[in-house]
Amino acid sequence: MTVLQGVRTGWFTPAQEELRAGLAAHLAAEVEPHIPGWEAAGRFPVREVLAGLGAGGWLGLRFPREHGGAGGSAWEHVVFAECLGGLSSDSVGMTLTVHNDMVAPMIAEGGTPAAVDRFLRPALTGEYVLAHAVSEPGAGSDVAAVTSTATPVDGGYLLTGSKRWVVGGLYADAFAVLARLPEARGPFGHVLLMVPFGEGVTVTAGAPTLGLRAAGVAGTVDFDRVFVPTEYRIGGHGLGLVTQLRQFEQERIISACRALAIADRLLERTRERLDQRISFGAPIGSRQDVSFRLSRLRAEVESARQLAYTAIDRWEGGADYRSASAAVKLRSSRLARTVARECLHLHGAAGQLTESPANRAFRDARLFSISTGSDEMMMTTLARLAGWDD
Amino acid sequence: MTVLQGVRTGWFTPAQEELRAGLAAHLAAEVEPHIPGWEAAGRFPVREVLAGLGAGGWLGLRFPREHGGAGGSAWEHVVFAECLGGLSSDSVGMTLTVHNDMVAPMIAEGGTPAAVDRFLRPALTGEYVLAHAVSEPGAGSDVAAVTSTATPVDGGYLLTGSKRWVVGGLYADAFAVLARLPEARGPFGHVLLMVPFGEGVTVTAGAPTLGLRAAGVAGTVDFDRVFVPTEYRIGGHGLGLVTQLRQFEQERIISACRALAIADRLLERTRERLDQRISFGAPIGSRQDVSFRLSRLRAEVESARQLAYTAIDRWEGGADYRSASAAVKLRSSRLARTVARECLHLHGAAGQLTESPANRAFRDARLFSISTGSDEMMMTTLARLAGWDD
Amino acid sequence: MTDTVSTATAPQRDLAPLVTRREPAANPDQDYADRVAAFVAAHPELLATDRWEDPAVPPVRELIGALGAAGLLRAAWPAGTPGPDGRSPRCLALGRAIQLHTAFAQVANGAPGAAVLTQLEVGTRLLTGHPELLDGLLDGTVTVSLAATEPDGGSDLSTLTTRVGRDGDRLTVTGEKWFISNAPFADLLLVLADDPDRHTGPRTGPALLLVDTRQATADEVEVTALAGSGHTGLTGSISLRSAPVLAVLAPAGQGLLTLMRHWIHERVMLTVRMTALAQAVLDDAVSGARHRQTFGSPLLTNQHVRFLLAELSAEVAEVRSAALQGVRLLVEGGCTAAYAAMCKYRASVLLRRVADEAIQLAGADGYRTGHPAERALRDGFGLALAGGTDELMLMQIERG
């Protein structure tokens, strides 16, 4: 069914396809073979993986070359995201996405030269790991309700507060942190700060989770009167929330591309497996019920992928992509969840083993609908953008 | 797949099964053959049909014998509803349900002796047709918001107002009407009146609708200062809404039984048809996709039917059946809609003809989720009964 | 963008220049859009909703004639020179076709668009190789219809009962066709017929024939409008009794292949139309939810309603993206049968879902014949069969 795939349908240039081939080969050779071991250990050497990607020139492809990027477009990041979706562990995929597509872009676009030098350049060579500390206990999807506070002081801010569920938090060298200003109210009362791991920063491992078991998820990251210099602020004073929300709109499209690539891979693997497995005298894949279930999901994945590409096209073309971003995040998250669930079931008893890729894929994929903009948040956003909440 | 059916699973007594056999045979012989003609004409001789049912002793089976009933239980009305669901026109099924299971019960339970004599007895012999005028323009499911007003006068009320979407309204001899008292507010400010068709009552045919095309739906029934004597009031002065809402809880279970019987019939007919139809060299029914789709729906119909029977069992046993009533109304309405949609599609081009039974069944069945308590109303009710709207 | 990456650690990598997507839907042809809008405004009598709803006979010939006379069909047909921005004639034409079908999806509950699509994207397209006929078709003076399906035949066109015959030295065709769009209004019929006796070529199997209903007697070609619940008045059944064959469009054994190639185009354009129909129904539902009051507030104040509409809008956006990509692939000549099937399948599911939910949101009013959602649902069932059933689409997707 590869003819339906995003590749070879005219969205990507030959150079981008070459990039895809090279990156996919690198991941297949250098990363995928280690995944069972990493998953069993509950952690992976993110620094090593990032160094390999940095050495290959695959990080920050869309950022300006003067910032350590490759001056490319969002399309190269789509390729990157789709290649990550080809990996059987989304602990790896998600951690790298946070680094390359959630935190790095904010520095590249809103960081001071000092922040670029301090955080972005080493991040793009893979020497330095970035994480995103945005959720708070009790706040959930309600980003504006953060209670972490950045008190302006001479030359910077004193940051105090507690963040939770930080993917890659156990591995990170620095955190992007959204905090409110003291006494501030409303959308213009926040700052976004890059905070290096160091004195005053306490990272605690999280409780075990359904999936993402090797993603180094920090249960809490506590900041206790951490001094952050003004030059590590991303975007303007008071504009932290606005900067963050704008970044969400982009990263959600990239997340959607990874989610859809995961769904794509699962459908393909499941069909291969069922075409081989014999039950009641015939390959299970030859049964029309199973086959149509896979084809229906395939159709949804392929059409959602076109929505993702359309969103990227609008982004690159300077058009409004906010609705497309929310729409494809919603669709892709639900699809990844549905596809992973169906494929897990179709793997039968073999899929029940925690270590089986189908099992892990399901456990990992369930997070899409919850994190980086829950499904409910996306529906709220779509309704708001359409002007339905007057 | 009849082994799954509600019949022969211990809920019904042999006498009730005998009743079912007799009634089904009567309907098959005396009603079903005329349906194509009635549907083409856009009306059916409800009086004749009711007379046949009355002569057979099949009307009002659960009402006290001193009111013209047969002193039976709700189970006999389940049998009646299920037999109506076996008819290929729900114009007939719905009109008879309104008569026998929506209006008649209110008179039997809350009517004065005069109202019983005037309305119920002739209704149960089939000489007199009852309809229910409850919806109003702009009110929809919000029954309490009626603006029709009953002004108390000497010896009765003067009723003024406009009702709409009255099933059987074009056929009816009398209407059950919910009206508010002047200046009244809140749940105890209504009366429920039995209003004979006559001076001051204007019945207007409705716009054509998707289904229920032979149900004699009145677009509006207008009451202009119609005098209604006190003895035609059902339930107490001020208790009209309460009486009505309580009746809804019962009629919804009966409606659900009819909806599920319709779904049952459609699944059976569709399987029969697909087992005969050859496409690409094999009976369509032998394809696993089609077969499993039907089996999945069959499972839902059969389990929902058990919920309906459980609700009836609670009703008859004096237990609280309100949640079960709302739950089965929601489930059965959605199921009837889904089953009818799937079956219509599986009938292919032949099902596209307006006159084909599969087409009519779909068009008729779509109303369940909208009328006699919409799906949204049922979800609201379930949440309220569970105490979630504190 | 053509210069190389200069950071110390990264190897040299040539990134491709940004590709400006030459998509048919991008930079719509404003002139054409204005002409379509003017046409709609100028023909209220042809586009009144009640003329397209039972018991009226829809003015299909008049509409196609008027559209042709206004030059709107010809402008949406690939011919001539590239556009000023370098777009190919095919790209220009399909871009306009998208505009035409989208605009017509909003007219008279979308019904007239069904007739237009059959004329332009089915009949005329299958006659691309017949320049002598094209003029009349594009001028709207000649109407055309494709007669492939047989009574109760469904998607399986391999077992046809319609047969090619011979009467002296003229070819004839005999059989029954059913559920044929525009049949009651067609001058020309494209008829798929079995040819076991090799009248049309050296092989057996289905042939595609041209029949001119104007040159046939009422006995040779009899067309009856079907009382369908969807596409009211637009479909018909056809009895052919030794009807004279005007031309063999594809000889025996080639007929199905010709149609299979054609269906890629038809299914993509059907998807464009169905998505536009879904959007129109959704827009109407939003507007209804703003105005309809329940329990004292507009329906739209219900979170349940907003979430549902949001979900549906996401799905419409998704299928529209897929459809437009399909058109791009048509322009480039690279659309596969599987891709077109995917589009058609998704649109078919989408339209019925949006229509069904919109009926629910509209309550009793949605149950009224002619409510936009109600019509869309009825039409949607027909569209789930037209151009191939959902199940056939799934088989195509499976084959890849």
Place this chain on the structure above:
Amino acid sequence: MTDTVSTATAPQRDLAPLVTRREPAANPDQDYADRVAAFVAAHPELLATDRWEDPAVPPVRELIGALGAAGLLRAAWPAGTPGPDGRSPRCLALGRAIQLHTAFAQVANGAPGAAVLTQLEVGTRLLTGHPELLDGLLDGTVTVSLAATEPDGGSDLSTLTTRVGRDGDRLTVTGEKWFISNAPFADLLLVLADDPDRHTGPRTGPALLLVDTRQATADEVEVTALAGSGHTGLTGSISLRSAPVLAVLAPAGQGLLTLMRHWIHERVMLTVRMTALAQAVLDDAVSGARHRQTFGSPLLTNQHVRFLLAELSAEVAEVRSAALQGVRLLVEGGCTAAYAAMCKYRASVLLRRVADEAIQLAGADGYRTGHPAERALRDGFGLALAGGTDELMLMQIERG
């Protein structure tokens, strides 16, 4: 009610007296309920959630031993005299089994209930005809497990690789079993094995054998706990290498038939348990939605949330009704394979849906290992296979 209808027009009709449904779930046995509650209160150490979650080894033997010692298994076993209200021993016992499984669905995220069901409704039940073994099983001093499935064998038990053999005059069995509930804790194994050489009877085909793991060497019977994502620690794989057969429960050709009859019972009781699990998850979700705040209000103030919970509660009520009807039919001896399959299929779909939606409602907290919804979802995938896959259930429903 027995007198006749007296109205003038209606014919005489005898209506049956109201039937008081003698349902196992009606008028629950309060004494038994109290004993179960007391048991749960008295054994916090056996029923602590973390003892049933990886990496702990769940205390299955201890739990079954304690339940047996408390007489709770025996009381839920059909034997003895009818109840004071005339209910049959079978009705009384199944009524208590419902109470037991329902109560245990709420204990330690429902995990202990899995082990209890396997002991009581699977193993013990299959040994009904062996009074010499029943005492130990009901006292909880002997544990038992059914080993039918083979590695990657799925629902297809017609092609077994496990074989009956003979070593001198003793029967043996050799092969691999997989995904076997309670296997790591079983004294007795019921093993389904092919018997091509007619060791167990005059015919070939699957036989059902009894193996006593206590009498076998570690080499003859090797059990390994599986690291499953659901039913943590409860399932195992079994290697049998000429393991001694204690008894032939069903000779060759009869093994599958025995199981098929048994599965009717197992599937209904599984449905009871799964429905109770779904209810427990739903209750937890409601409680969470009351307490969890988003955007300054409890989650439950969202109409979307209330509607979703209402919908789920309707579905739980539906499947529970179907399950209880299944138990009634078991009591009366009239439950068909199709009915049991319908129950099992609906419960399997229900449990995963409720768990999945409850995770969503709980947000990040729901993604935490051991959250009731999270555990239920993992277990739910296993339960969609246990006792036969969804697809096998659909085939059974189809056959009627």
